[in-house]
Amino acid sequence: MATISEMDKEFKDYLKEINAMREAVTLIQWDLRTKIPKKGVEQRSEVVGYLSQKIHQMQVSDKMKAFIDALKDNTEDEIIQKSVLECLDTYEKNRKIPEDEYREYVMLQSKSEAVWQEARNKADFSLFQPYLEKLVAYNIKFANYWGYKENIYDALLNNYEPGVTVKTLDEVFPKVRKSLSELLQKIQQSSVKPNTDLLTAHFPKQAQEAFSVEILNRMGYDFDAGRLDDTIHPFEITINLNDVRITTRYDEQDFRMAVFGIIHEAGHALYEQNIDKRLEGTPLASGTSMGIHESQSLFWENFLGRNNVFWESHYDVFKKYAPQHFAQVDLHDFYQAVNEVKPSLIRIEADELTYPLHIMIRYELEKALINGEIEVKDLPQLWNEKMVEYLGVEPPTDKEGVLQDIHWAGGDFGYFPSYALGYMYAAQFKDKMSESIQIDEVIKSGDFAPIRKWLTENIHQYGKMKKPLDILKDVTGEGLNPDYLINYLTSKYREIYKL
């Protein structure tokens, strides 16, 4: 019989094999979204299908089960121990779903995404409705297979933000909503009206990129362990811990898309680049949850990128790259404009204050769907009603309404709350950080290393060695607390809008 240390070694090798295929698939995904010539896509998709199936097979194999059983309570290596738990979670989640249902679901997902694309283009929800009904039905089924304590939606939430429940969200979200709604109302009554027209001027792509790269270097994004490319839908992707790539999209009439987008994606990338390298090759070598990940991207995008001290100390840097137009734009007007609050229809174009309201609408609707309280066919109307109620705007068609996000088409229910959670976590982290770091001074200095180091020590390095709520507790000493975000937004926008 093999000793535990021999087993440890064999298990690590098995994980490395899974990881090798994961790494290959991830590179293919990056390529599919950035470089591949269009005719090459069809055959490449088959390759992804084949390799993904191999990964799945290894994750649910009897061999995997044998490793888990042998090592779960016996290994003394902490990394292996946590890897076993991670594998066990994946193993159980997958084994609880009958194989034929899983296969049908995977096919449904890819078909649904294509149909959603068409439905969105045509602003015709009825095309998508039958697919969405099936997707919801499968998710209800799966949630029941996986099990839950209080609310069936918790089983789905657990896939993205383990530990967070409907109970928590239903306490926190209404509180946030109430504060933001009040704030929004005051803002709309304010006499301060930022002029965003002054932000639009022809700003060549290469100059936008050069400015962004300068900021990325100050943040500490390591270009020897990453790269920046163009794409349609920006993303961060971790091929391995020393190859963490980001992408962006340039609008030469509006620098905000690329500049804030790059800072956002670099926030994700810093997290991944600074995970302890000893975790490479294990399932622990990634950010611990969608929410914690989003806390990192939003931290940099909003708390740095939309911060007054940042622009006071970096407006000159910006002007070095920006078109002549900005020489005439006053810093104060500029700062106000990049922080304009204006209820709008599209989530990904929302300002930082109204953004959480978009999330809450989605959360409430998907929670109700999974709980069988509403029907898919009623979604467009319910969506529009909530938009009016929460934001005071109404989508002219479903394209700008219920059809705008890809998440449901991909079967991702329980994902949306992560965006708002990340924002709240970020505010909590920032408050804690300010106890040991003079954040404003660091930003002024132009070298953001102390901020990055604090985030690495407290969050990044652990990868999946810690669960999201454990990180939050270890760092801040408390659980999810929306007050920090509310206070941050209130104080920031009071000043901007002279409330």
Place this chain on the structure above:
Amino acid sequence: MATISEMDKEFKDYLKEINAMREAVTLIQWDLRTKIPKKGVEQRSEVVGYLSQKIHQMQVSDKMKAFIDALKDNTEDEIIQKSVLECLDTYEKNRKIPEDEYREYVMLQSKSEAVWQEARNKADFSLFQPYLEKLVAYNIKFANYWGYKENIYDALLNNYEPGVTVKTLDEVFPKVRKSLSELLQKIQQSSVKPNTDLLTAHFPKQAQEAFSVEILNRMGYDFDAGRLDDTIHPFEITINLNDVRITTRYDEQDFRMAVFGIIHEAGHALYEQNIDKRLEGTPLASGTSMGIHESQSLFWENFLGRNNVFWESHYDVFKKYAPQHFAQVDLHDFYQAVNEVKPSLIRIEADELTYPLHIMIRYELEKALINGEIEVKDLPQLWNEKMVEYLGVEPPTDKEGVLQDIHWAGGDFGYFPSYALGYMYAAQFKDKMSESIQIDEVIKSGDFAPIRKWLTENIHQYGKMKKPLDILKDVTGEGLNPDYLINYLTSKYREIYKL
């Protein structure tokens, strides 16, 4: 028991699995040579190792053997039949080498490449010598495992150019050498001295690329099934038949490197893009041999790119992109300069006339090594002696001599002749093509589609369905015949150098 048609299907699926991993590895290789950030390389190399091992295992598995035995004489599908033969060849070649020797050899290869790199940088052959001795010893061993009829070197040659033997090369090469040496002597005595200085002017990378892309479009390189990137060492790579990428290196002081390099690589790429798509997923979906491949790249690079009719009809196109400097450069002087013949030390920088002489030196040395007629330690001296004898130039150090090529460091013995064979094939194909196509007229027209179509019909479409000498015979009606190349070079350079 499975019927033959069921077996056909299962075999195809098995090949598709192998191909999926091959495709993933190939994309990784493209990325390693073009995009990867440097810190990501180490972990990615492990992934390549793992996936390559999986491919190897599937190629030599008992399951593969069972497919071969069942289908070899039974299948009625021609593609499957040829695939079986291809798999049988790979199976036998690999199975004949004991597993531990193969593993040691793979490790030796990668170690040797690193040592060669260092030896080359330091111009110190003694560092590389012990590795090269081992590589030669392994290749002798493997050649004996594989077997041969007349000369042990044939067993190695067979890996790159099946059907071609030492006997053939020893008939053909001396003849080529004699003619080229005589021609070279006359050229060196000629009063015509092309002035290559007039080719060097600052030519921005983007403009070089734009001109090259225009030529590629005229050649029919399909950018929807490929792309062009920067790299240090240019190459063509087939990820799948609809994703055939090329790369180049730009020298802004000398457009020749990129422009002729791109045409060369596009010649390889056209071959692969035009292989019958029914072969996708089988081991037949690639060029049939190194020699036939090189015939395609050299056809376009030399017979089109360095041709007088091409420059007469495209010098204006060139000048649209080229710097102002060329407005003053006379077409005739330009044409002479891009065809300057000048013996030099480095193979990859050689002109088209002296290039085959570089190949012959390598062929003679490696043939003698594998036959045990010379020793590795004597290589530097033998190399230099031959350089003086064949080309009249002597390398100042081994860096510009025996250490210049990576091939031997990678264990590639028997590869070099392909370069010269490809050149001879190309001349034979061109002669045949001229019977049905007015090549000069096509070039003048600016749309090279008739040439590409001829190559596709006669060569490209078959992939590995035909062996190299069968293609040659089917197209030209004869075997390898150096006269076409000799005649082409003689007539071209007589005119240029007024001999």
